[in-house]
Amino acid sequence: MGDFHDDSMLMIPPPGFKFIPKNETVCGKPGCFECFDIYCERCESKDRRIVELEMRNNDLVKYITQLQGRLFGTRMGGGGSNSLGGAQPFFGANKGVGGGPSSGGAGGSPTGPGGEPFAYIQSPVLYDPNLNTSYVATTTFAPAPGDTVAGAAQSVSR
Numbered sequence: 001m002g003d004f005h006d007d008s009m010l011m012i013p014p015p016g017f018k019f020i021p022k023n024e025t026v027c028g029k030p031g032c033f034e035c036f037d038i039y040c041e042r043c044e045s046k047d048r049r050i051v052e053l054e055m056r057n058n059d060l061v062k063y064i065t066q067l068q069g070r071l072f073g074t075r076m077g078g079g080g081s082n083s084l085g086g087a088q089p090f091f092g093a094n095k096g097v098g099g100g101p102s103s104g105g106a107g108g109s110p111t112g113p114g115g116e117p118f119a120y121i122q123s124p125v126l127y128d129p130n131l132n133t134s135y136v137a138t139t140t141f142a143p144a145p146g147d148t149v150a151g152a153a154q155s156v157s158r
Contacts, residue, residue, distance in 0.1 A: 072122045117142040
């Protein structure tokens with residue numbers, strides 16, 4: 001390994017970059033490809049900022065989801081008498097309508113083999129210019145098939 005370092009070409013870092021040792025032991029030659037990586041402080045701060053923005057974005061998505069739950073629950077629940085805030089017709093009367101995930105299956109239930117949905121998210125009214133129609137997208141959340149941990153937790157809490 002020592003012979004290879006003697007003949008290797010040395011790196012010269014561009015302005016704003018510096019060398020970071022790859023291992024605890026280095027050959028001692030500044031700029032050795034085998035012993036050093038190049039580090040850019042400006043790029044590192046950009047990466048850190050991107051991570052911060054992604055975390056902030058996730059927080060905003062959670063907040064928007066909560067607001068949608070309040071908004072759609074209030075607006076949908078005001079006209080109906082069911083306790084699910086207007087979601088019951090989607091699970092009951094409209095089974096298999098609209099090309100849901102399991103609308104073509106043998107059971108015809110949009111819940112699938114995992115059981116009854118425990119939550120849903122509904123989008124605001126969207127417009128498709130190709131079809132020249134407005135629509136609302138609804139995503140349902142149901143227990144995963146064979147989820148014994150969730151089943152045990154539900155039976156204990158009841």
